[in-house]
Amino acid sequence: MPSFDAILIGGGVNGLACAARLAGKGRRVLLLEAKAQPGGGAGTVEFAPGFHVPALAQTTQGLDPRVMAGMGLERHGLAFHPALTTTALSATGDHLIVSGGRAGGPDAEAFAALHRKLADFARVLAPFRGIAPPRLTNKGNEWGKLARYGLGIRALGQAEFREFLRMILINVYDVVQDELTDDRLKGLIAFDTTLGSWLGPRSPNSLILYLNRLAVGADPLLPKGGMGALAAAMARAAQAAGVEIRSASPVARVLVEGDRATGVVTEAGEELRAGLVVSAINPRLTFQRLVGPRHLDAGFFTRTHHIRSRGAAAKLHLALKGVPEFRGADLRSRLVIAPSVEAVEACFNPGKYGEVPKAPVLEAILPSAHEPGLAPAGQHCLSAIVQFAPHSPKAGVEAARAEMLENTLAVLEAHAPGLRALITHAEMLMPQDIEARFGMVGGNWHHGELAVEQMLFNRPLREAAQYATPLPGLWLAGAGSHPGGGINGASGWNAAERILAEGRA
Numbered sequence: 001m002p003s004f005d006a007i008l009i010g011g012g013v014n015g016l017a018c019a020a021r022l023a024g025k026g027r028r029v030l031l032l033e034a035k036a037q038p039g040g041g042a043g044t045v046e047f048a049p050g051f052h053v054p055a056l057a058q059t060t061q062g063l064d065p066r067v068m069a070g071m072g073l074e075r076h077g078l079a080f081h082p083a084l085t086t087t088a089l090s091a092t093g094d095h096l097i098v099s100g101g102r103a104g105g106p107d108a109e110a111f112a113a114l115h116r117k118l119a120d121f122a123r124v125l126a127p128f129r130g131i132a133p134p135r136l137t138n139k140g141n142e143w144g145k146l147a148r149y150g151l152g153i154r155a156l157g158q159a160e161f162r163e164f165l166r167m168i169l170i171n172v173y174d175v176v177q178d179e180l181t182d183d184r185l186k187g188l189i190a191f192d193t194t195l196g197s198w199l200g201p202r203s204p205n206s207l208i209l210y211l212n213r214l215a216v217g218a219d220p221l222l223p224k225g226g227m228g229a230l231a232a233a234m235a236r237a238a239q240a241a242g243v244e245i246r247s248a249s250p251v252a253r254v255l256v257e258g259d260r261a262t263g264v265v266t267e268a269g270e271e272l273r274a275g276l277v278v279s280a281i282n283p284r285l286t287f288q289r290l291v292g293p294r295h296l297d298a299g300f301f302t303r304t305h306h307i308r309s310r311g312a313a314a315k316l317h318l319a320l321k322g323v324p325e326f327r328g329a330d331l332r333s334r335l336v337i338a339p340s341v342e343a344v345e346a347c348f349n350p351g352k353y354g355e356v357p358k359a360p361v362l363e364a365i366l367p368s369a370h371e372p373g374l375a376p377a378g379q380h381c382l383s384a385i386v387q388f389a390p391h392s393p394k395a396g397v398e399a400a401r402a403e404m405l406e407n408t409l410a411v412l413e414a415h416a417p418g419l420r421a422l423i424t425h426a427e428m429l430m431p432q433d434i435e436a437r438f439g440m441v442g443g444n445w446h447h448g449e450l451a452v453e454q455m456l457f458n459r460p461l462r463e464a465a466q467y468a469t470p471l472p473g474l475w476l477a478g479a480g481s482h483p484g485g486g487i488n489g490a491s492g493w494n495a496a497e498r499i500l501a502e503g504r505a
């Protein structure tokens, strides 16, 4: 008799959400996390003495409402600062403020109309984020389910429906060129669309990523206490629901007995058994490292190598001995440097050939402007996501990291004169560092690229798209599964729902 109904591998937001949901329904759940603290991409790190920054993710578009309410996260201490406004920075100080679907400048009306249209389409797509993708077979009511969730689409008028189809297939470059004139706004939308992806603004189907972003939430949120406080609240909530969390317990492999996953073996050599095993880590690592080819169909195992997972987001951390000055910009806003849609495309192009962009585009926040305790008195920390870093740098990782840092600092200095002189520590994490530190294959934001051909019933692979895998008893629950990544918890919650619906735990 196994000691647990389910063993969860990985304590990121998805592992925690899945574990809490299963435990909340009375299942005995053990969660094994490799690191000293659960949280995964949601963490806070002291990268230089006294300077605390988000280890990876720096804001959230919002947790899935089922996770927020179902885990009672407010009761467990999770609170957010007021939603951040975005400042599209200009090197001349002519900044543009964007917030809640409204923007200043010459395109104020055009942007409001475009935002309304895209937000409406995003609302139609949002329900699909909360279901297991249907199986494309003739059996059962899977097509019926798709139709039920597609009611919002069917309710669109004919003209809107046509426009909706155009929007999910089009690229963001064409849309902003058609609808807007302000380069700052075009650059910002192109940046937000391609953030965390391996797509440039002109790549086919890029706009669907913007719709996906709007489907989660329009404005970024910062947890009070830093990103680590969000993970800590989720861990407390999971424990309150009955989950046993063991940190510093990396899993070495999934135990397979009689062609079924029956438990795990930790790196310390401990064998633990459960009715089922749920992996909330990267899907490729799950199949290739934790299961191995012996227990999987050869064709399926080969396809796990084909899950595309190129990362392009680098992470910059700066310790500053004074207050940076971005030509009058509000330091408590999200600062985006993406001066035009062409500038974003120009950063994507070199990455394709293993080169570093000359003038990277980026999103920066100053956590210490919200919570002074995150840096020593009178000092600041800056955290930035910088795109597009080459995932296979021609010159090697060390040279690429140095060039990426230099080029990024030059861009920052142009927007905040004197910033370089304030820097006491700098750290640039390239996709390769992110892979090594966080177990994200290729350093990819979503644990597998989020692109139309790797969405829904193809995520991460056709045979494992409903959270169950070809190995009986083994399930997936991480961002590599539908609907993808972000500090959100949707895939973990969906996986738990599917497991419960199938009566498997």
Ligand SMILES: Cc1cc2nc3c(=O)[nH]c(=O)nc-3n(C[C@H](O)[C@H](O)[C@H](O)COP(=O)(O)OP(=O)(O)OC[C@H]3O[C@@H](n4cnc5c(N)ncnc54)[C@H](O)[C@@H]3O)c2cc1C
Pocket: 009, 010, 011, 012, 013, 014, 015, 032, 033, 034, 035, 038, 039, 040, 041, 042, 056, 057, 058, 059, 060, 061, 196, 249, 250, 251, 252, 280, 281, 282, 311, 313, 314, 315, 385, 434, 438, 439, 440, 443, 444, 445, 446, 447, 477, 478, 479, 480, 484, 485, 486, 487, 488
């Ligand atoms: C540079 C960068 C910036 C980002 N910024 C943002 C942002 O601002 N906002 C946002 O919403 N998203 C952001 N993301 C994406 C976000 O971090 C991820 O999509 C999210 O963390 C995925 O959550 P998860 O729970 O599925 O996986 P993870 O967060 O990766 O968690 C997986 C967990 O499993 C553990 N683990 C791994 N292997 C094992 C093992 N063998 N045994 C036990 N445990 C194991 C890991 O330690 C980790 O805790 C960013 C990503 C990158 C790369």
